[in-house]
Amino acid sequence: MSKIITLNEAVATINNGDTVGIGGNVLHRAPMAFVREMARQKKKQLKIVKTAGAHDIDLLCAVGAVSSVDAGFVSYETKYGLAEHYRKAVQSGEVIANEHACYTVICALRGASMNVPFMPVKGLNAGDLLLENDYFIVVEDPFGSGEPVTLVKSILPDVAVIHVHECDKNGNSIIYGPKFEDVLLSRAAKRVIITTEQIVPEYKIKMKSDRVDIPGFLVSAVVHAPKGASPCSCYQKYDVDHQALSSFIARKEKAEIEAFIKSYETKDYAGERGIQKR
Amino acid sequence: MSKIITLNEAVATINNGDTVGIGGNVLHRAPMAFVREMARQKKKQLKIVKTAGAHDIDLLCAVGAVSSVDAGFVSYETKYGLAEHYRKAVQSGEVIANEHACYTVICALRGASMNVPFMPVKGLNAGDLLLENDYFIVVEDPFGSGEPVTLVKSILPDVAVIHVHECDKNGNSIIYGPKFEDVLLSRAAKRVIITTEQIVPEYKIKMKSDRVDIPGFLVSAVVHAPKGASPCSCYQKYDVDHQALSSFIARKEKAEIEAFIKSYETKDYAGERGIQKR
Amino acid sequence: MKTSLYRVVDLMTCAIANMLSDHETVFHGVSSHLPMVAIQLAKQKHAPNLVHLNIPGGVNPASISEECYSSASGNLLKGAEAYFPLEQIFDLSMRGKLDVAFLSGVQFDIHGNVNASVIGSYKKPKVRLPGGAGSAVLIPTAKKAIIWRTKHDRRTFVEQVDFITTRGNVWKIVTPLCIFIFKNGKLHLESIHPTSSLEEVKENTGFELLYDDIKFTTPPTEEDLKLLKKIDPKDFRSLEFK
C-alpha cells in the first residue's frame, strides 16, 4: 500500500498549533517545499522544533505561522546574516523563543524517542538559560552522588518533516551525506512525513537496505518533492541557491514574501506530475 | 601512530576489578580470543556488562574471573542449553547476578555515553526487579506530570572489548551485519579495545568511511585476532563452531575447562605473526 | 480428536500465526524459533504487511530458512527492508508502537505474573534462570505480549511465581496443551488443543482453570501445513521440543 500523497494533501494533515520538528540543519536539506506549502495553507500557531534553523524558521515567522521556536540557534550562515523575520517576531512578542543549547534539543528528542518525560543532560549547569526556562529543572541525583543534575523536558513533535534523497513508496528512506539530527527526529515524533528528491522502486532500496535511515513502517506519508530543499542545499544534488536566498533576505514586506512563496508554486508541485499516485 | 598491540599486551591492561563491557550478542561476535586470554592471565573480580551473554560470560565464570554480571539474559541459545557455569557461580554466591531487562543495560550505557548519573526508562514499572535492585529507583516526575518515572543508574565500563570485521592501525573499525549494542558500548566505556579479523590499510577504510562504526580516536588499542570470535559466529566470516561449543558445554571440571582454553592458544596468538608491529 | 496429520508444534505455530493481524509490528528475540516461523506463516497467509522485527535488526527478512540454531544471527538481515536494531525496537515499544512482542518465561501464575529470573530467592537463588531479557520492559509496553512455552506442567503454571520478573500486557499464552487468554486481571482458558483434553490441562496446571465455555483450538489446515513446510523446511520450530 503506497504512502505517496501530494504536497497539498500532506500539508493538509498539519493542524494549527502542532509541534513540528523540521529536518536538516541551517541551510542544508531543510524541507522547504513543505515549509512553503505550510505558508500557502496559512498554518497558524505552529510550535517549531529544530537544533539549528535558518530560512525555514525565518520564512514561517515572516508569514505569521509560528507561535514558538525551540532551537539552539536560528540564523542564516555567515554570508547571509541574521534571520530578521524571526528576530522581529520574537522582539514583538508574537513568537516565543525557547532557547536551547542544540544539545538540549537533542536530549529532549531523545526523551521523546524513549517516551520518558525528561532527559538528564550534562553540561548545562550555569547561566540564565537555566533560570529563565521552565523546561530545565535541576534536581539532586537520587542515586546519592550529591551532584546536581539538570533535566530537560522531553519534546514530542506531533510530526517530523524530513527531506531525503530517495525513498520507496513505503517510505523506506535514505539520506546521503550528513544526516544531522533527522534519524533521531524520525524516532521522536508521533508521525513522520517524508519529502523526497526521488521515489525509487522497492528493489533499489532493498539492495542497500543497510543504509536505510528511516524504515518505512515509521513513515506516515511520502511526498515527491524534487528540489524540495531549495533554496537550501541538498548534498550532492544541489547547492544553496544564492540568488533566491539573497532575494528572500532582501524582502521586508508581507506582499514581497508572499510573492516569493508564490514564485515556487510550479516547482513545489512538480513532483505530482509523472508520479503514479496510490 | 599505530595502536596495534598483541593480545597479551592488550589483556595486560585490564585490571582486576574492572568493569568490562563485552561486545556481541549471545553466540554472535563475542570477543572470545580476548575473553580466553583474560582467563589465561587469571583476571579476577571482573564486573561484566552485556545485554545478552552466553559462552563469554559462562567461560569467565567457569574460571572464577567474575564478581558480578549486569545483563538481561545469560544463556546459550536453544540448541545449546543453559550457561551452567554462570548458574553455579551465581547459586553458590560467588557471582552476583544483577538482572536487567536488556533495555535497562542499554539505558545504563546511554547514561554513561552522556555522562549523566542515571537514565529514565519507560516500561519497567512493576515487579520484583524494581524491588530487589538498588540500581533502579522510582521518582516522581519533577515536571509535574504526576507520573512515577523509573531511573536506572548509569553503568560506566572501564573498558569495552569489541570484536570487529576490519579496522585500520588507528582503530577505525567496521562491523558488518548486526552491530548489536557495540556502537553504544564504544561510546559508553572509558576506553575501547578492538579485536579484529583483519587489519586493513587506512586508505581502504577511508574508501568506506561512512560505514565506520567506531572512529579511531575513540580506540585505545587494536589487536589482530583472526577468528577471534570463535567458537561464536562472525557474520559472513564463520558460523558457530558447533563441535567446540558442544565440547565446552560438556566440560564440568576446572582442568577440562583449562585444557579447552589452552587448546586455543595457537589460534589466539595467530594474529601476532605477520603483522608489522608499531 | 484427530491423530496427527499435524504435530502439536504445528498447531501451536498456526495458532500463533492466526493471532497476528496485518500491518502489526511484531518482535521476537533469541531462542524464539517457533514465533519466528509463525510470523512468516502469518505474512504468507493473511498479513502480508506485518512488520517483522528481531534482534539482529533485519526488518522483514526475506527468509528464515537459514536461521538454524539462533534466531538472533545475521541471517535475518538478508533481503531485509531496513536495519532496525534491538536498541530501537525497545524504544519503539516504549513509544507504544510495538503491537506484538513474543516472550517466554519459566513460571506463570493466574495473575499474569511472569518469572524468568530465579527459583528461590533473588540474591541467593536455588536456580538461577537465564533472565527475562527484554520481558521486563516489553511485556508492560508492547500492546500485546504473546507468551509461548513448550512445557505445560505444574512447575510452570503455578499458584504463585517465585519471583515477579514482570507483568503487564500479557495477552495470550500458548502451550502444548492449550491457549490461555488474560482478561479481567486473570488467565482464562481460551481453547484446548484438539490433541489434548480439559482433564489433561487441569492436571498440569497449578492454578484454578477459569473458562466461560470449552472451545478447541483451530487445527492447521492442509494449506497451513504446506506453507509451514515451505517456510521452515528444516523444522526449526520444533527445536525447543528436542
Next chain:
Amino acid sequence: MKTSLYRVVDLMTCAIANMLSDHETVFHGVSSHLPMVAIQLAKQKHAPNLVHLNIPGGVNPASISEECYSSASGNLLKGAEAYFPLEQIFDLSMRGKLDVAFLSGVQFDIHGNVNASVIGSYKKPKVRLPGGAGSAVLIPTAKKAIIWRTKHDRRTFVEQVDFITTRGNVWKIVTPLCIFIFKNGKLHLESIHPTSSLEEVKENTGFELLYDDIKFTTPPTEEDLKLLKKIDPKDFRSLEFK
C-alpha cells in the same frame, strides 16, 4: 608595528592554530570559517594527529577548500576518516573527551560570562540574537573553549553581559586587537596583536584590562602565510570580516 605583509585575519588564524596541540579533539560549528582554517593549518604545521570534528560529521575532512559559505555542509565529509555527527560530538564533550571547542558570542564580560542570546530581557528582548547553539553545554564541558570574535568594541566586551548564556571553561578569546586568557576567574590580556596597541585595546574594551606584562602576539611566518594560501585559497577565513 609592521604594515601588512599579513592581514589581521591571518594573524588571528595563525594565533589560533598555535593554540592547538597534537592529538587533541577539536570541534567547530556553523559560521566558523576562521577556526576551521586554523585547525587545518595546525594539522599541517605541528599537529598532524589533531582530530577535526564538525557538524556534518566528517572526522578529519581531507580538505576545506570547497566549504564556501557554510562550514556545516556535506563537503566536510569528503575524504573524512569516519562519520561522527553532532549528536555524538556533544556526548563526547559531556564525557570530558573534547579537548577544544570553538565558540563565539556577542557579549563577554571580565568574569568569562558569554551572551549569545538576547540584548535586553530574555522574554521580551530588545534584540533577539541567534542563540548560543552548542555553547551552553560545550563551554562548561570542553576542556578548553576558544572564543573568536571578529569585532572588538565596547558593545562586545562589556562591564556586564545582558544575559548569561553560559560560562565555564573559556580558555582564550581572540579578537582583531588582542588575545584574552581566562585565569583566576577573570579575563586577562595575554597579548596585543602587533597591528594594534594597548591604547586601542583599552579604548575598545568595556572592562578593566588586567595584565602582568605587555606581550605581543607572534605574527605569522612566511611559511604560515604560504600554508594559509594553500589550505584556504578562497580566503574563507575572512568571510566574517566582509
